[in-house]
Amino acid sequence: MSARDDALAAAMAEPDPSSLAAAARLRRSFDADDAAWALAQAALRRSAAGRFARADEMLFTRAGLEQATREPVARWRAARFVAAGVTQVWDLGCGIGLDSMAFAEAGLRVVAVEADGETAAVAAHNLALVDGDAEVRVGFAEEAAVPPGAAVFLDPARRTAKGRTWNVADFTPPWDFVLGHLASERFVAVKLGPGLPKELIPASVLAGWTSHRGDVVEATLWNRLGTGTEAVVLPHELRVTSPPALEVRPLGRYLLEPDGAVIRAGLVSAVAPGSDVWLLDRHTAYLSADEPVDTVYATTFEVDEVLPYDVKVLRRWVADRGVGTLEIKKRAIDVDPAELRRKLRPKGLGAATLILARTLAGTVAIAARRVGR
Template sequence: MDADLARWLVSADAVEALAEAAGQPDPGSMAAATALRRSWTPGQAAAVLTQADLRRRAVVKFGEAAGRLFFTRDALEQATRSDVARWRAERLRDAGATRVVDIGCGIGADALAFAAGGLEVVAVEFDPATAVLAAANLGGDGHVVCGDAVELAGDLLAGGAAVFADPARRTSSGRTWRVADLAPPWDFVTGLLTGRVGCIKAAPGLPSNAIPDGVATTWVSHRGDLVEASLWSGAWSPGSRTAVLLPSGDELDAGGRGAPPVGPIGRYLYEPDSAVIRSGAIATLADVLAARCPQAGIAYLSCDGFRATPFATAFEVQQELPFDERVLRRWVQEHGVGALEIKVRGIDVDPAVLRRRLKPAGQGSATLLLTPTAAGARALVVRRVGSSPG
């Protein structure tokens, strides 16, 4: 989509077309395209049908607000979920920010949260069409500048503004996770953190060697999904590593601890949230739970007494079996298990393949958790427990 088509899309002239597109059962169908082309050009019809499709997909990130926002496919994929954007705005505000320059704003998801949090927002977007959509999304709540952030950042950040950057993670060949492929360049955006309050959004798999010395890093889990790593200056202790759970806001700091202790499987086993694992806070969680790992380097924790925690899924160990396919197949058959969940860490096995080989059939259900231990590989029959084991 070019900038001229984007300007039409966000104008009053497109309101009727957007409404007709939203009423189509399948915006991607030939029938929908044919219907819209009776009144609008092929380009306009395609644009509004794309919006209808993207707005439906955007509900998971934006809730009911998705129906009034404008998107591109790439920008929606990279856009921050609303709970995460709201949390980030609160952290920047609490760190003393009053004005934020949003570098690489996309369709303006974070900029909207900054504005809603009472911050003055200037958003920078390189792509002209996306900049038009971002401006429409922000309305009067912020200012969008279209241009090269590398050239514009110095002037825009003058006067003590905080910075937020979300480098584009796409190349001509598709989505990229390579730091070297990000735009604006990674060294440039991380350099913007020096001497000011700021945050840089990154992929959750950000390699540790890409994190500058003295920069705080959070790994954010939203409703169980690990959604991002974010680098901070001014809002967290320099060099800290923290797991953050949203929307609750629970935090667990890695605290420079080493590896958790290793010991036998106890009555309860915990599967830490991915944010805990990525942040290196598993030893902190082990301390909280008085727990140990079944084997060094395995991200399960086990203990004899139950303690509730938001940072891990808890299971009660009902039976411990050797990891032997014949033993497991016999157990599944004897217990009439038809619905079988298999979770695995540290053992080279495909759960889907193993499930087929165990031939579950029956009315029962079970969860098997496979893990190496000091005594060898084990299959644990477990059941989930909530805030209490009862």
């Protein structure tokens, strides 16, 4: 083992690697740089615990951990590469290697390319945990000589000194380079943020939005899977060529809240094929039904009561029922749920959900409870 390995083992044994006491103890036995590196890695591993199966063996950078693909999403995407007949994938801009690890675990030959040498070293360590033959190269994505027949995965950096950006002039690698790969004959997937502006989506690709455990985590562009949009609510995939048109009708016995990925993909009307569902408002992504609807693409609530959207009325309702735990949901209504919750002064042992929704009768507060999934 190297001195850094020994330092990391000592840092991992510390109750709080970020404490001054831990730093003092490690500096008694290790070089200051090695001690600082080890303590930082131990803290990052603890932050990653529960998110990544091998977090206690991996190395991280802070930026890489913040931007890393969730493991179930990376594995789902790798499986799609395999299903497409891909045998080799070049991960251009691999970061700390989370996606590359998923590709390798799926049996694909991986070549990972990263411009930053320190980050590339972290990726090499992580990839070696699952595939000793995987290759990590230091270099720019646009300079990589990808061989014919190899697939490409791209995750363009979309950050500036001011934070995240959708100005394509600030993307790394350049957006024209990304578009060139999407227009190529090879199999290509491009990971982007879930806030992807629709005007950036080429007409020739499949654009998908993926959610995991209720969070919309990313958008992906695919160049060899047809065109249109899809919603992926892991592990389920919703792709509809022509979503049905729905009527706008009064609130029924049930309210359906589509998953965020479904909303971003524009597939709200397709969440429950064969069921009699309708919209509460033409421009709001709430559906209703008179019968319970079983769908993985939406949460179904049974309506208990419909109240005026009035703070005094709602405060009295909360107090009368002894509601202490109050969930407030809303769509297309200019209100801060946290601020409204303070105004309603929840206190007691009860729990309730209020859904603020636009309806044909105006904006109302719907007291409801989850049913089904």
